[in-house]
Amino acid sequence: MIKLDRTPKPVELTAELQAKLTDEFKLTGKSVWNIDFIKNSLLDFSNNKCCYCEANIKEESKYLEVEHFHHKGKYKDEVLEWDNLLPSCKKCNGTKNDHDTILEPIIDPSIVEPKKHLKYWRYRIKGTDEFGKLTVSVLNLNDQDRLVTKRYEIGNAIQEKLEQLNEFTDDFISGIQTSTIRKNKIINGTKALMKEGLPNSIYSATTATIILTDIEFDTLKSKLILLKFWDEELSYLETNLQNTGLELYK
Ligand SMILES: [Zn+2]
Known part of the structure; x- marks a missing residue:
C-alpha cells in the first residue's frame, strides 16, 4: 500500500x-x-x-x-x-x-501515509501501531495465497536480477568483459529493475522495499559509483524508491 x-x-x-x-x-x-x-x-x-x-x-x-x-x-x-x-x-x-x-x-x-503505520518483514506487512495492525487485519494484507506468495515471487526475481547485475559488474571491473554493450546492460538493467518500484508500478511498495533492503543492491551501487556509472537518473530512482518502500520491521 x-x-x-x-x-x-x-x-x-x-x-x-x-x-x-x-x-x-x-x-x-x-x-x-x-x-x-x-x-x-x-x-x-x-x-x-x-x-x-x-x-x-x-x-x-x-x-x-x-x-x-x-x-x-x-x-x-x-x-x-x-x-x-x-x-x-x-x-x-x-x-x-x-x-x-x-x-x-x-x-x-x-x-x-501508510509508511507511518506499516513496516515490512519477510514478505509480510506488519502494523507498527494499533491503527496499522487493524488495517493489516481488516484487509488481510498477509493473505498467504494471494499476497505473501506474490511478494516472495517478486523478491526472488529481484534477487536473481541483482545477482546477475553484480556478476556483470564484477566482469567489467576485472576486465573480462568491458564492451559498451555490457556497460549499457548494467546501467539500463539497473534502471529497469528500479523502475519496477516506482509508484505507478504494480506492487511498488513490495518491490521498492525488497530492492532497497537487499545487500546485493548496496554492493551493486558501490560498484556503479566506483565505475562512474551511477548517474542522476539512478539517484532520482533511488530517492523515489525510498519514498515508496516500507522500512523493515525489526
Ligand atoms: Zn486489492
Missing part, C-alpha cells in the same frame, strides 16, 4: 447528479456508482491499481470495484461522495466488506 494523491472530483459528477443518484440508491439499492467516468477517474488516481494491495485492477478477475471507504450499507449519504470512493480489487473490497471505518478506523491511502 502506498500513499495516493486523490485527483479532483470528476466534473461530470455534479451536485445535482450526485443527489439524484444517491436518492436512487436509497430507494432501490442499485449500484449507482458503476459509471464509466467514476471508474476511469478512480483508475487514474491509482495508476490502475488496487488502492490497498496494489494489484493491477485492469486484469481480468481482479477488476475494479468502486470501494466505499465508509461502507455503503450504513453511510448511505456518502455513496457518491468523491472523497469516500477508492479503487479496489474484488478481493480487498470483499475482505473489507462492511467493516465500519468510522468506529474502527483503518488507513485510507488517499489521506494517510
Whole structure:
C-alpha cells in the first residue's frame, strides 16, 4: 500500500447528479456508482491499481470495484461522495466488506501515509501501531495465497536480477568483459529493475522495499559509483524508491 494523491472530483459528477443518484440508491439499492467516468477517474488516481494491495485492477478477475471507504450499507449519504470512493480489487473490497471505518478506523491511502503505520518483514506487512495492525487485519494484507506468495515471487526475481547485475559488474571491473554493450546492460538493467518500484508500478511498495533492503543492491551501487556509472537518473530512482518502500520491521 502506498500513499495516493486523490485527483479532483470528476466534473461530470455534479451536485445535482450526485443527489439524484444517491436518492436512487436509497430507494432501490442499485449500484449507482458503476459509471464509466467514476471508474476511469478512480483508475487514474491509482495508476490502475488496487488502492490497498496494489494489484493491477485492469486484469481480468481482479477488476475494479468502486470501494466505499465508509461502507455503503450504513453511510448511505456518502455513496457518491468523491472523497469516500477508492479503487479496489474484488478481493480487498470483499475482505473489507462492511467493516465500519468510522468506529474502527483503518488507513485510507488517499489521506494517510501508510509508511507511518506499516513496516515490512519477510514478505509480510506488519502494523507498527494499533491503527496499522487493524488495517493489516481488516484487509488481510498477509493473505498467504494471494499476497505473501506474490511478494516472495517478486523478491526472488529481484534477487536473481541483482545477482546477475553484480556478476556483470564484477566482469567489467576485472576486465573480462568491458564492451559498451555490457556497460549499457548494467546501467539500463539497473534502471529497469528500479523502475519496477516506482509508484505507478504494480506492487511498488513490495518491490521498492525488497530492492532497497537487499545487500546485493548496496554492493551493486558501490560498484556503479566506483565505475562512474551511477548517474542522476539512478539517484532520482533511488530517492523515489525510498519514498515508496516500507522500512523493515525489526
Ligand atoms: Zn486489492
